[in-house]
Amino acid sequence: MSNQRRNLYFYYTPSKEKDEKVQPLKQLAVDNNFTIVEDYNDANIIISVGGDGAFLQSVRKTGFRQDCLYLGVKESDEAGLYCDFSLDNYEQMVTYMMNDEIEVRRFPLIEAKVNNESTFLCLNECSVRSSLIKTIDIDVHIDDLHFEHFRGDGLIVSTPTGSTGYNKSTKGAVVDPLLPSMQVSELASLNNNRFRTLDSSFILGKERKLRLDVRQDGNDFPIIGMDNEAYSIRNIRYIDISLSDKLVKTVKLKSNSFWHRVQRTFL
Template sequence: MADQRRNLYFYYPPSEETDEKLKPVKDLANENNFTIVEDDKDANIIISVGGDGTFLQAVRKTGFRQDCLYLGIRQGEEAGLYCDFELDNYEQMVTSMLNDEIEVRRFPLIEATVNDESTFLCLNECSVRSSLIKTIDIDVNIDDLEFERFRGDGLIVSTPTGSTGYSKSTKGAVVDPLLPSMQVSELASLNNNRFRTLGSSFILSGERKLRLGVRQDGNDFPIVGMDNEAYSIRNIKDIEVAISDKVIKTVKLKGNSYWHRVQRTFL
């Protein structure tokens, strides 16, 4: 691996057990001229240790950095669609990095702008859900088209890699990450003589803009989920979602495609 990719930062929830398991990993990295840094700002490779949830947190907590690579190591039986390496087989990771047996893949991000003010990046999905024991009304607009008025528990807008998470649990499609796109999935929509929605997930090109208008009927304090974090934002009236021009660059083993990992996880 190129010399400029030698500063490693390990991200994981505080754990004495993980600290102990990482000692031989760090020793092997140091022996092979990698440098372990204590501040993620000094790193050019950020390594998450855990499952997909930890990987999402690593990306979010380090600011969706565009100038470094992210690498995922999973522990035990944790889900690892973002993670190509296993902690119990750490020698493979270091050997692969030294021998250029890895590739860099780029995952699309979505940008969610709330009330034309605050913009958030998401690697998995942005979700809008009712915070009350009642349905939420959302006007769904695609570009300049007033597409539908949704009434139900909420909506999920996912990236291609996020399509295997929350979106899939609502019967959404699994989308190839080579397609820069976003998928909109419904949560318990009402469909009757008075209210009507498409009733299925739909996929939008990366060139589209999606606007979700939250109708102010007492549900103006919905739960907005950005990946695996919930945000408390009052008086939400409008959320605009689009594919970002930013991507997350991750390290993968050669011959281990996204579809290989989907196959291992679900089939």
């Protein structure tokens, strides 16, 4: 590990039990000449503790920083597709870091702009769902093409790493993170003589632009999901989604690829 990356910030929900679990890891880091900082702006490595949900929150709450590395540490009962390290084996994590058995991997982000005003970044996915007990109507545009008129519960636009999450539960494809792309998947679409969609997930390359026009028919306040946070934004008219130029840099084990983690988690 480079001497320039020695300032660690630990991201987790404080509790007596969690503090007791994390303290030995903090002490081991200090004993190996790392510095623990209290402000994430002073860190060059941000360590989340608590599985994939905590990792997504750590990236979002610290502003998707481009000048630092993110490292995920899971607990024994947590899912860990973003987390190569375990709190049960924290000594091993420091050993890996000291012996250069880790590498930096870069994961693509998608950028969602609502009504050409508010812009959000997503590491997993952006989803648009009805907030009412009725279907939502969305006109889907790819670049300048009006591609389809969707009616159903909603749409999910996922990154490659996010393809293993909400997207996969809708039978979307699992996509290699080496392919900079975004995937669009449907939530309970209606297909009949009046409404017609592709009725399957589709993948867009990094140069494509996606626009979702929300028809104002009473569903003017849909739920916008950004990773594992939900936003209720007034009078949503359209959402422009594209692959961002920004990336999230994560600390991963050299011996643990994306497909190793997929195999271990699902097979």
